[in-house]
Amino acid sequence: MDVNPTTEFVLHLADNALILGQRNAEWCGHGPVLEQDIAISNISLDLIGQARSFYQYAAELQGNGATEDSLAYLRNERQFRNCLLVEQPKGDWATTTLRQFFFSTYQQLLFQQLLSHSDERIAAIAEKTLKEVNYHVRWSSEWVIRLGDGTAESHRRLEQAIQDLWLFTGELFTSTHYEIESGVDVALLRSNWEEKIRSNFEEASAEMPTNVFARTGGKTGLHSEHLGFMLAELQYLQRSFPGCEW
Amino acid sequence: MSVHNLEQLFQDKIDAEIKIEPLDWMPEAYRKTNIRQISQHAHSEIVGMLPEGNWISRAPSLKRKAILLAKVQDEAGHGLYLYSACETLGISREETINDLHSGRAKYSSIFNYPTLSWADMGAVGWLVDGAAIMNQVMLTRTSYGPYARALVRICKEESFHQRQGFESLLVLSRGSAEQRAMCQDAINRWWWPALMMFGPRDSESTNSDQSMKWKIKRKTNDELRQQFIDMCVDQVKLLGMTLPDPDLKWNADRNHYDFGAINWDEFWQVVKGNGPCNRERLQARKQAWEDGVWVREAAAAHATKKRERANAA
Numbered sequence: 238m239d240v241n242p243t244t245e246f247v248l249h250l251a252d253n254a255l256i257l258g259q260r261n262a263e264w265c266g267h268g269p270v271l272e273q274d275i276a277i278s279n280i281s282l283d284l285i286g287q288a289r290s291f292y293q294y295a296a297e298l299q300g301n302g303a304t305e306d307s308l309a310y311l312r313n314e315r316q317f318r319n320c321l322l323v324e325q326p327k328g329d330w331a332t333t334t335l336r337q338f339f340f341s342t343y344q345q346l347l348f349q350q351l352l353s354h355s356d357e358r359i360a361a362i363a364e365k366t367l368k369e370v371n372y373h374v375r376w377s378s379e380w381v382i383r384l385g386d387g388t389a390e391s392h393r394r395l396e397q398a399i400q401d402l403w404l405f406t407g408e409l410f411t412s413t414h415y416e417i418e419s420g421v422d423v424a425l426l427r428s429n430w431e432e433k434i435r436s437n438f439e440e441a442s443a444e445m446p447t448n449v450f451a452r453t454g455g456k457t458g459l460h461s462e463h464l465g466f467m468l469a470e471l472q473y474l475q476r477s478f479p480g481c482e483w
Numbered sequence: 484m485s486v487h488n489l490e491q492l493f494q495d496k497i498d499a500e501i502k503i504e505p506l507d508w509m510p511e512a513y514r515k516t517n518i519r520q521i522s523q524h525a526h527s528e529i530v531g532m533l534p535e536g537n538w539i540s541r542a543p544s545l546k547r548k549a550i551l552l553a554k555v556q557d558e559a560g561h562g563l564y565l566y567s568a569c570e571t572l573g574i575s576r577e578e579t580i581n582d583l584h585s586g587r588a589k590y591s592s593i594f595n596y597p598t599l600s601w602a603d604m605g606a607v608g609w610l611v612d613g614a615a616i617m618n619q620v621m622l623t624r625t626s627y628g629p630y631a632r633a634l635v636r637i638c639k640e641e642s643f644h645q646r647q648g649f650e651s652l653l654v655l656s657r658g659s660a661e662q663r664a665m666c667q668d669a670i671n672r673w674w675w676p677a678l679m680m681f682g683p684r685d686s687e688s689t690n691s692d693q694s695m696k697w698k699i700k701r702k703t704n705d706e707l708r709q710q711f712i713d714m715c716v717d718q719v720k721l722l723g724m725t726l727p728d729p730d731l732k733w734n735a736d737r738n739h740y741d742f743g744a745i746n747w748d749e750f751w752q753v754v755k756g757n758g759p760c761n762r763e764r765l766q767a768r769k770q771a772w773e774d775g776v777w778v779r780e781a782a783a784a785h786a787t788k789k790r791e792r793a794n795a796a
Binding site for chain 2: 255259262263265266267268269270271272273274275278279281282285286288289292305306309310329330382383384386387388390391394470471473474475478481482483
């Protein structure tokens with residue numbers, strides 16, 4: 238993809254938010270209890286809102302008539318720059334809340350760094366978004382503790398979710414060329430992230446995995462099989478009826 | 484005081500337009516009717532999330548996706564107020580939900596129809612929410628206080644949804660030939676089921692008389708249905724679409740539109756469980772509830788442990 242690094246970085250931020258928003262929306266109408274159905278849908282809405290802010294900016298940077306919708310609906314799997322973590326299936330409530338905790342904690346640290354980014358627009362979106370992200374961290378960290386501490390079954394499911402998701406967390410801190418060239422160092426975030434996860438896991442009586450291989454690829458367009466199905470659904474109407482207003 | 488006197492006092496209050504509140508004396512049948520009606524309304528909000536939730540993943544633009552998700556989430560919120568209003572009558576949310584799952588409690592039959600195209604999101608907003616609002620605006624003046632108050636808030640959000648639905652049809656109606664066909668097809672499929680939402684004809688409705696006397700209902704099914712039809716005939720013109728009823732005709736004597744025969748056999752079949760999606764809808768709700776058992780248990784166990792630790796400290 239022949240785009241400048243800042244545009245690619247902004248698309249990466251947008252894709253992360255859209256794909257996780259799309260995943261979380263699968264809970265809408267199917268949550269474990271009404272209040273939490275509303276909460277996860279709310280997080281999904283926040284993420285779609287974030288995605289729109291970033292896509293709108295990427296569209297401006299890219300020019301050539303690009304819009305938030307052309308970027309979300311008319312790029313292929315190999316052009317998406319989201320991390321592998323966000324495209325994994327929603328799984329059970331433990332998988333969903335743990336993934337949210339991993340991702341939101343990462344976003345919180347990243348957006349704090351972006352507050353002082355030289356690109357004012359990126360800094361402004363980060364600032365606006367941080368308020369929501371802080372809430373996502375609080376909500377998801379509480380669920381991790383609740384499930385770790387709750388019953389034997391919830392504890393077992395949390396441990397399983399950790400097993401399933403941990404290998405996707407390394408990618409968050411593996412720098413790509415577009416991050417480096419945009420003046421963003423994600424590797425710097427790692428120790429703070431691990432510290433937050435560790436202290437939360439202690440409260441949840443959960444083990445931190447060690448020496449786990451980090452699977453990477455999503456951020457540079459090499460995805461799991463899941464993404465293709467997600468995009469097939471997400472993009473269906475725009476692909477079937479090109480050039481329409483909705 | 485004798486029950487007879489209590490009943491007289493109760494009816495006097497109703498006649499004087501004084502709201503009945505949870506701790507007031509009320510006839511058992513009034514309590515039961517309200518539980519039935521409010522819980523049915525709550526279930527309709529929750530089951531109603533499914534047909535529209537069906538299109539969240541496929542919404543054609545990010546803006547439409549956000550609008551649809553927010554709308555379905557509002558319905559969850561309505562369900563929440565209504566279950567709470569129901570609890571003031573002495574029945575827990577869990578009991579109410581069990582009644583839905585066992586098939587003892589009903590929900591609006593309209594949600595047993597499938598949403599087959601994107602235009603259905605608009606048609607559901609315009610016609611289904613539109614029909615629901617007719618009923619609910621009347622119910623903001625219902626005699627049971629907590630229900631009336633919940634409805635004031637619900638109606639504000641529902642009329643917003645209805646405008647959004649209509650606006651989304653308007654965009655389709657001005658779009659490509661395929662979009663216009665999609666729009667007309669959705670209107671054709673939702674029109675008759677929307678008319679059935681007002682319930683059986685007054686002559687066939689079993690619950691009406693007592694409910695009118697107790698001011699649980701304030702207009703009859705037929706009155707509301709006529710009001711809705713008159714409104715839609717004007718609105719459909721703005722879309723440049725038609726309503727699928729060749730017998731729709733202005734009647735100057737009645738000052739209303741005459742309309743064709745409603746297929747009540749279909750209505751009763753859907754009520755009995757033979758609609759296109761009855762099984763799927765109920766199954767999806769049961770599945771969500773059963774899959775959530777361990778989550779709710781974990782939350783309860785954690786809350787207890789936390790309380791015990793706080794007490795021990």
